[in-house]
Every structure is written in C-alpha cells, then in structure tokens.
Amino acid sequence: MSSSGFDAQQIKSLSDAHPKPADRQFQYGTAGFRTLGSILDPVMFRVGIIAGLRSKKQDGRTIGVMVTASHNPEPDNGVKLVDPKGEMLEATWEGYATTLANASTSDEVIKVIESITETAKIDMSKPARVVYARDTRPSGPALISALEDGFKAIGAEPRNAGVTTTPVLHYLVRAINTKGTQYSYGEDTEEGYFSKLANAFKKLVAGRPASAPLVIDCANGVGAPAAEKLSKYLGDALPIVLENTSITTEGALNNACGADFVKTSQKLPPSLVNRLQPGDRACSLDGDADRLIYYYLDDKRVFHMLDGDKIAALVAAFIVELVKLAGLESRVKVGVVQTAYANGASTKYLSERLPVKCVPTGVKHLHHAAERYNVGVYFEANGHGTVIFSQETIENFANHQPQTPAQSRALEHLVSLTEVINQTVGDALSDMLLVEVVLSHKSYSGVEWDSLYVDLPNRLVKVVVSDRNAFKTEDAERRLVSPAGLQGKIEELMNRYQGGRSFVRPSGTEDVVRVYAEATIKAQADDLYAPELAFRVAGLVYDEAGGDPANRPKEFI
Ligand SMILES: CC(=O)N[C@H]1[C@@H](OP(=O)(O)O)O[C@H](CO)[C@@H](O)[C@@H]1O
Numbered sequence: 001m002s003s004s005g006f007d008a009q010q011i012k013s014l015s016d017a018h019p020k021p022a023d024r025q026f027q028y029g030t031a032g033f034r035t036l037g038s039i040l041d042p043v044m045f046r047v048g049i050i051a052g053l054r055s056k057k058q059d060g061r062t063i064g065v066m067v068t069a070s071h072n073p074e075p076d077n078g079v080k081l082v083d084p085k086g087e088m089l090e091a092t093w094e095g096y097a098t099t100l101a102n103a104s105t106s107d108e109v110i111k112v113i114e115s116i117t118e119t120a121k122i123d124m125s126k127p128a129r130v131v132y133a134r135d136t137r138p139s140g141p142a143l144i145s146a147l148e149d150g151f152k153a154i155g156a157e158p159r160n161a162g163v164t165t166t167p168v169l170h171y172l173v174r175a176i177n178t179k180g181t182q183y184s185y186g187e188d189t190e191e192g193y194f195s196k197l198a199n200a201f202k203k204l205v206a207g208r209p210a211s212a213p214l215v216i217d218c219a220n221g222v223g224a225p226a227a228e229k230l231s232k233y234l235g236d237a238l239p240i241v242l243e244n245t246s247i248t249t250e251g252a253l254n255n256a257c258g259a260d261f262v263k264t265s266q267k268l269p270p271s272l273v274n275r276l277q278p279g280d281r282a283c284s285l286d287g288d289a290d291r292l293i294y295y296y297l298d299d300k301r302v303f304h305m306l307d308g309d310k311i312a313a314l315v316a317a318f319i320v321e322l323v324k325l326a327g328l329e330s331r332v333k334v335g336v337v338q339t340a341y342a343n344g345a346s347t348k349y350l351s352e353r354l355p356v357k358c359v360p361t362g363v364k365h366l367h368h369a370a371e372r373y374n375v376g377v378y379f380e381a382n383g384h385g386t387v388i389f390s391q392e393t394i395e396n397f398a399n400h401q402p403q404t405p406a407q408s409r410a411l412e413h414l415v416s417l418t419e420v421i422n423q424t425v426g427d428a429l430s431d432m433l434l435v436e437v438v439l440s441h442k443s444y445s446g447v448e449w450d451s452l453y454v455d456l457p458n459r460l461v462k463v464v465v466s467d468r469n470a471f472k473t474e475d476a477e478r479r480l481v482s483p484a485g486l487q488g489k490i491e492e493l494m495n496r497y498q499g500g501r502s503f504v505r506p507s508g509t510e511d512v513v514r515v516y517a518e519a520t521i522k523a524q525a526d527d528l529y530a531p532e533l534a535f536r537v538a539g540l541v542y543d544e545a546g547g548d549p550a551n552r553p554k555e556f557i
C-alpha cells in the first residue's frame, strides 16, 4: 500500500496490460466515452478505477458502469458512469475521468489517481462497489474484461449485470442503493425491474379493452431480449410483435432500423415496409433501448412519426388531467423540459397549456431542469426522456384523502404511473408502456395522438468542420456567439422563410457541427422549405469554417 491508501504496485502491473497509445486523446462527453470499440481498452481499464474512486467518495454506495454506444454503428462502443441515485455522473467527475483516460503511462496513471484522491478528498479506506452491464456489441466482452481489471486494481467489489439495457442498469443502481430503506426503488434484479413495470402497467389498463398488437423494432440490439422478457411478464395485457431481433448477425445493429434511423431519416425501417399495415401501431427502440419513436401508416400508407415531442405532449396532458381528477391541482404542478431540437409546433402546443423550459442538449440538463417541477416531463425530440416525480409529490399522493370514487381512481392511477415510469433515466420499454397506457385510457389510435398538433417540417444536417470547438452557443444553444458574425447571417437566411427557425451547435458525441432548421408549410403543403433552409445554413457554416470548396457536399446550397 502507498501512503495514499491504494496498492500502487497492483495498479501499475494491471495498467501495463492496458497501455494507451501516445497519439490518442479521449474525452468524457455528453454520453461518456464513445468511439471505435477497438481503441477503448485503456479507457475501460481507467473507467473501472474511476468508478471505484467515485464509489469510495460516496461512502461505498454502488456506482453503475454501462458499456454501450447506443444508436451508433456496431463497430463503435462506449462507456458511461451512473451515480448512486441512478443519474448521470456529476460533472466534476467527467473531468477526472477524462484526465485519467489520457494519462500517458502507468506511472502517470498512479499520479493522476493520487491527485484525484487529494482534490476530491477521497477516504481510500472506504469500500467501493460497482454494478456493470453491456449491450450486445461484439466488442463488449473484451472491453468488459478491461473494465474488470480496473475494478480489481482499485479494489472495488464488482457485480456483473450481464447483457442488458442502459435503463435496466440505471434502475439497478438506484434499487441497490435504496434497498431496505423507505425509498426502496424495487427489487435489485432484472426480474424486479420487469415485474415492477409489468405489474404497474396491468393495474393501469385493468378492465380496459385489449389493444391490438404493438410492433416493436428492436434495432437488432439488446432491446430484443429485454422486450422478449418484458412480454412474458405482460402476458395478455399487451400483445407485442418483435421485429429486428437479430442480435448475433454481424453488422445488423442499428443498421437501417432503430429509433435514430427512423427519427433522422423520417421514414420506416425498410424491414417493416411490407410488414406494417395502415393503422398498426409500431415503435422503434435504439441500440441500448433508452430511446423510443412511435409511428403508423395512414390509409394511403403515408408514414407518420410520433417522436419524443409527441410523446411529451401526450403524456404531459394525461398527467395534468389525472392530477385534476384526483383533486390535487393546487399542490402538484406539472412542467415540461425540451431542447432547441423540439419541434416548434410542440413547444407552442405545450406552452399554451403548461410551463415549458428549454435547456442545452443532453439528458443531464433535461433531468436537472425537470427536478425543479413537482412532476417534470422531459423528452428530447429523438425519443429519449422520462417523467420524474419529486419526493414531496410522491408523499402528496400517499397522504391525499380522495373525496369521491373518481378521485380515488385517478389517485391510484397516478401512483401506478410513478411505478411504470423509470424515473432514473429515459427508458424505451418503460416509455412504451406509458404511451400504451395513455392511448388505452384515451381510446386514441396513432391518428388521434398525431392530431394533437401538426409538426413543422424540419431537417437536421451534419457539417464536418476542421474545429467544431470554434462553435460556441448561448441561450440554451439557440444562438451562436462564435465564430463572430455567423449568427447574424443565419438569422438573415431564417427571415427569408415563413416560420423559419434554424440554429447551429457543435455535437457533443460526434466530430461534426449540427444544423437544425424548420419552416412553416406553405399553401400547397410544400414541405421543402425546411430542408432548403437547413442546406443553406449548412452551406454557410461550411464556408465560414473554411471548408474545402472541392469537398463541399453537393446538397449544401
Ligand atoms: C440532435 C441529437 O439528437 N443529439 C443527440 C446526441 O447529442 P449531440 O451532442 O447532438 O451529438 O446524442 C446525445 C447522447 O445520446 C443526445 O442526448 C442528443 O439528443
């Protein structure tokens, strides 16, 4: 043992087995570390150490580690840490993780650990506990063993949750840390998770007519086995049909399927084209099952997407209604959190009914803003989101004395909603059950749900630039402050389009700048204005950032 309370020799010899190539730099970004799976080995080892240190700092409470690259292509992989309440890692620790990941040698690794221990005032005599899982990516097993070496190096007690979804891992973290307390979140097993969700769902739809089967596109990822298990717990309460379940077929993961494909291409996965009939309800999960997008075909077989914004609108209105029915509207206020990517029509619809806040991209921003409401509904347009109930609200539900049978029923429903919803993080399967509950209660098909408001046509474009860090934003990323002068030019373009709105920000997960644009539909239902605006702004960004004219994408205007 060194004077700092850890076994430097042990760390050093394990670290030597996971060397970092000198020319690589890693960064803990919006979604943790994420890059090609083949280069992540040293990062995994070091993340194992960080997880142990974080747990020690938290008096031995269990920290989660999820190995996944979500909706990204199959060769990618990634890793992110989950804090004790099942939430994203605290921001200062993202910095520690980045510093340790970039330590050049094993001696440097020791030095960085010493420095973190000192700066964060970590009592190294405390125990460390971690729970970890991975998605179905082929690079997963080797990366997990590097991670386990990290746990061993720092002396953390590991619990392997195997192959499961990101939201299950978040659930497990909170369940483990609240076990045996008054805040118990449920049994700390995957079975505990499925039975909690399924039981609450069954209570919520009891006595209602059985729904037609729901088609689920599992993105050929970990959502497939998870949905299969969930289906067993649900029984007849929700008939489901699973599609894109080939988790062992090379290259199939997220390939022309899944929530991100549907949201960005605004069309059906090709594998569902002959599968889906007009009126069928269908949804897509992403590669780690924390995003959800619904859709349906109308009578003319035209595709209609019901994205995260539509889910937020559906769910928020339903909760407000239940709160009123339960006689709790003076004590329980519902609010919504969105990002700049929310469709303008959704923001208008929601703001006319509820408080709505816009925050920067990334779940942690949404989650924290949602915590300020009694009931906070947050969704990114891409289908990642959830609903969180404050402790005070949960107590209000528990102590409220209903005056009528109708109030009592509404209250029971609210309590069951707190159980069907995974409050730790966006969860495709839990959100899917939530949507199904609302559709059942409202007797809505996709058509009625879709008609809450009409989406403004919109387009998202990626622009490759030499330095995305040159792009800085303000006002929840809705305005560029740098490069100087660019915002004014974007606004000039925007003003040429009726209802035009466009903004530009650097991605936190890819080496690109993203351009979003939307514009009103004109008289002849011409929806070409939004792409036109997006490609004009993309062209502007490309040129201003010094892009090579020879390689300028031809769709840029
Ligand atoms: C436009 C968009 O969908 N951006 C996504 C994407 O972030 P970027 O920072 O835009 O790369 O990945 C994040 C993590 O999954 C997710 O939170 C976010 O919504």
Ligand SMILES: [Mg+2]
Residues within 6 Å of the ligand: 070, 071, 286, 287, 288, 289, 290, 291
């Ligand atoms: Mg995901």
